[in-house]
Amino acid sequence: MIRHIVFFSAKDETHIDQIIEGLLLLTTIPHARRLEVARNRKTDQLGNDIDIVVYGEFDSEAELAAYKAHDLYEESIKRVRPLRELRFAADYNV
Secondary structure, three states: OEEEEEEEEEOOHHHHHHHHHHHHHHHHOOOOOEEEEEEOOOOOOOOOOOOEEEEEEEOOHHHHHHHHHOHHHHHHHHHHOOOEEEEEEEEEEO
């Protein structure tokens, strides 16, 4: 299984809900075993720069690739990219 985690920060804090709405499109893509989009609670004592987290689980590299190739993935990028500042992604095998 592959875990796919992406962290976002907003250019403007007032856009966080719009970013979340754009990212929620991803939850309708059928290739993920699990996909969550959530606002960061910002309770860490060392840093709270991240506004939104996307967490996904995929059965294989092929499923992750199919997810990223889906039309709704592209639509999500189109909605979110203009509103976000940072995007950090990590994938790892479990």
